[in-house]
Amino acid sequence: MKLLFNIAWTHVSTRVRQTLVGMAGVAMGVGFTIMMAGLMQGSQLDFLRQLVDTMPHITIEDERRSVPTQPAEQEYGAVQMSDIANVGKRPGIKYPETVMSSLRSWIPGDVAPSAKTTAIVNHGGARIGITLTGIDPRREVQVSKLASQMREGKIDDLSRAPNGIIMGEALAEKIGVKSGDTVLLIGGQGIQLNSTVSGLYRSGLKRVDESHIYSLMGPAQVMMGQNGVVNQLRLRLNDPMLAQKVAAQVEAQTGYKSVSWQEANADLLSSFTVRDFIVLTVMGAMLLTSSFATYNIISTITHEKRQDIAIMKSLGMREYAVRRIFIIEAAIIGLVGILFGWVLGYLLCYGWSMITIFNPLTGTTVPLSIYYSAMHYVVVGGISLLCCAGAAYFPARKATCVHPVEIIRGAS
Amino acid sequence: MTEVALQAVELVRRIEGDVAHTLVNGIDLAVNRGEFVAITGPSGSGKSSLLYLLGLLDAPSEGEVMICGQPTSKLSESERADVRLTKCGFVFQFHFLLPEFTSLDNVLLPMRAAGKMGEAEMHERGLALLGSLGLAEHANKRPNQLSGGQRQRVAIARALANRPEIIVADEPTGALDTKSTEQVFSILRDIADNGQTVIVVTHDPALAARADRRIHIVDGKVAEITGRDEGRRVCEMAN
Ligand SMILES: Nc1ncnc2c1ncn2[C@@H]1O[C@H](COP(=O)(O)OP(=O)(O)OP(=O)(O)O)[C@@H](O)[C@H]1O
Ligand SMILES: [Mg+2]
Numbered sequence: 230m231k232l233l234f235n236i237a238w239t240h241v242s243t244r245v246r247q248t249l250v251g252m253a254g255v256a257m258g259v260g261f262t263i264m265m266a267g268l269m270q271g272s273q274l275d276f277l278r279q280l281v282d283t284m285p286h287i288t289i290e291d292e293r294r295s296v297p298t299q300p301a302e303q304e305y306g307a308v309q310m311s312d313i314a315n316v317g318k319r320p321g322i323k324y325p326e327t328v329m330s331s332l333r334s335w336i337p338g339d340v341a342p343s344a345k346t347t348a349i350v351n352h353g354g355a356r357i358g359i360t361l362t363g364i365d366p367r368r369e370v371q372v373s374k375l376a377s378q379m380r381e382g383k384i385d386d387l388s389r390a391p392n393g394i395i396m397g398e399a400l401a402e403k404i405g406v407k408s409g410d411t412v413l414l415i416g417g418q419g420i421q422l423n424s425t426v427s428g429l430y431r432s433g434l435k436r437v438d439e440s441h442i443y444s445l446m447g448p449a450q451v452m453m454g455q456n457g458v459v460n461q462l463r464l465r466l467n468d469p470m471l472a473q474k475v476a477a478q479v480e481a482q483t484g485y486k487s488v489s490w491q492e493a494n495a496d497l498l499s500s501f502t503v504r505d506f507i508v509l510t511v512m513g514a515m516l517l518t519s520s521f522a523t524y525n526i527i528s529t530i531t532h533e534k535r536q537d538i539a540i541m542k543s544l545g546m547r548e549y550a551v552r553r554i555f556i557i558e559a560a561i562i563g564l565v566g567i568l569f570g571w572v573l574g575y576l577l578c579y580g581w582s583m584i585t586i587f588n589p590l591t592g593t594t595v596p597l598s599i600y601y602s603a604m605h606y607v608v609v610g611g612i613s614l615l616c617c618a619g620a621a622y623f624p625a626r627k628a629t630c631v632h633p634v635e636i637i638r639g640a641s
Numbered sequence: 642m643t644e645v646a647l648q649a650v651e652l653v654r655r656i657e658g659d660v661a662h663t664l665v666n667g668i669d670l671a672v673n674r675g676e677f678v679a680i681t682g683p684s685g686s687g688k689s690s691l692l693y694l695l696g697l698l699d700a701p702s703e704g705e706v707m708i709c710g711q712p713t714s715k716l717s718e719s720e721r722a723d724v725r726l727t728k729c730g731f732v733f734q735f736h737f738l739l740p741e742f743t744s745l746d747n748v749l750l751p752m753r754a755a756g757k758m759g760e761a762e763m764h765e766r767g768l769a770l771l772g773s774l775g776l777a778e779h780a781n782k783r784p785n786q787l788s789g790g791q792r793q794r795v796a797i798a799r800a801l802a803n804r805p806e807i808i809v810a811d812e813p814t815g816a817l818d819t820k821s822t823e824q825v826f827s828i829l830r831d832i833a834d835n836g837q838t839v840i841v842v843t844h845d846p847a848l849a850a851r852a853d854r855r856i857h858i859v860d861g862k863v864a865e866i867t868g869r870d871e872g873r874r875v876c877e878m879a880n
């Protein structure tokens with residue numbers, strides 16, 4: 230092995246310029262890939278954090294996943310049902326306080342009740358459909374970051390104004406209302422309610438900001454025409470990543486449909502998967518391309534060293550041992566290149582983090598969020614090393630499988 | 642009782658394909674330990690081809706090469722490589738030294754590849770070999786700092802590194818002047834006298850005359866065998 234290393238070292242050290250080009254290629258590939266990984270994961274985590282901060286981690290609703298079987302169905306095996314409302318269904322979660330206290334006993338987080346309905350907000354000429362969520366301000370702080378997202382007013386202000394509501398800044402802008410203005414809410418059954426805008430929030434998710442209005446439980450229940458009903462429990466977990474597991478358990482326990490934030494945003498998350506796939510492909514291609522220079526060098530060396538290869542084989546060195554010389558050469562180039570690539574990658578990430586951009590989600594100018602992870606360095610380095618080894622393997626195999634007699638005949 | 646170092650039995654080497662050709666066409670040969678055999682013949686008669694077969698560098702289409710009584714036709718490519726490493730030493734017309742390495746490192750190469758000796762022991766042996774070939778002061782020079790004759794002697798030292806049974810040399814003096822030729826030949830003669838077996842291909846009749854035995858090859862066949870020592874005639878050995 231020492232002999233092979235020796236020969237390999239002589240080959241690369243006598244080709245300083247080519248070797249440096251090879252190393253630079255690897256360094257660029259590794260550096261930019263690390264930068265991309267940091268940027269991509271940074272922005273993704275940033276977005277997820279916003280999502281997780283804004284949405285309840287789990288929403289329990291007064292629905293079942295499958296339509297409950299009808300009494301007639303239970304009675305007669307084969308009956309087709311159409312246009313029949315569920316018999317005996319009263320809206321809302323039964324005994325919400327009991328359910329909540331039972332949940333609180335085991336879930337790693339907290340739970341708060343709400344009454345959710347849809348309504349139309351009417352102001353001036355604008356009529357916009359919205360989701361109205363009636364909340365309990367005391368308990369709301371346990372399950373959402375609404376308090377910290379308030380731009381004007383406080384959650385507690387809800388109880389200070391008649392039928393107070395809190396709406397997203399985006400919606401307020403859209404229909405042209407300010408804090409203290411009065412808007413008309415129209416419910417499904419034609420119920421109308423004059424409400425006072427007592428606060429504005431901004432969650433950072435535009436689709437939420439434009440469509441979600443909060444009020445106290447009372448007004449929301451009035452809009453639904455169901456006094457005292459609680460049709461939604463919202464959970465916040467200490468670790469949002471557990472949401473899917475906990476949701477399944479909650480659903481099994483209560484029988485109510487429990488939707489984790491991941492399930493609610495499945496379309497978004499799957500678009501992440503597509504994005505990940507694309508970016509990973511690009512990064513892989515970058516690493517592969519960056520090893521082309523190495524391929525080039527090893528091809529050149531194996532070509533120039535045909536005679537040496539022949540004589541080493543004729544002296545009795547095994548083919549794989551001779552081949553290993555060139556793999557070692559690529560490894561030397563690769564390892565040094567990767568080291569420089571790590572430095573370059575770090576500097577690039579650092580450089581990007583100095584740059585601030587306008588974030589249309591939040592409407593603020595923020596520094597690019599970069600995710601620093603040792604894993605990026607290890608994985609990118611590893612893949613790059615593999616690419617280099619591959620880049621060396623093929624020319625090396627081609628050169629070393631030539632029969633020495635062919636070369637020796639050719640030379641004498 | 643003399644010991645057979647190398648034996649060829651009905652050796653045939655054919656090239657198939659569009660330029661089909663029979664390079665070696667049924668050669669029987671036995672070479673004793675310590676014998677110095679010269680192979681002569683016209684250009685293109687198959688001398689080099691025979692030598693590659695005898696040194697296990699090439700594999701015969703038919704027949705068998707036995708080294709120290711061991712048949713080799715069934716060996717895998719890597720097993721043949723191992724036999725070459727320890728039992729055969731090659732010298733070619735071109736020296737084939739690694740250009741980036743010193744004479745000493747070139748001589749050490751087969752020893753390092755075999756990995757049987759410690760570094761100090763290898764160094765000692767390498768220097769001793771170079772010294773015995775009159776290259777003591779050239780140990781740390783690279784091939785391009787040496788004359789043709791010196792390079793060829795380094796190549797011989799490399800061939801001797803692992804104390805092989807057999808040295809095969811293909812026109813080792815083909816590119817050398819008279820003085821260097823003389824030098825190289827007396828070295829090969831000494832090697833044979835020391836008990837190693839030497840097989841040399843040469844065009845030079847005067848040099849061939851100094852071998853124990855001359856095997857004349859024409860068209861891939863043995864045309865004539867002559868020798869100083871008739872007792873070593875191959876026809877007798879074969880029985
Ligand atoms: N790969 C090959 N394909 C076809 N014919 C070949 C091949 N290699 C060698 N030959 C032919 O085989 C014959 C023997 O070649 P070889 O090199 O053994 O001759 P030689 O006796 O060593 O000649 P020289 O004295 O010129 O070195 C030659 O006629 C040569 O043209
Ligand atoms: Mg020849």
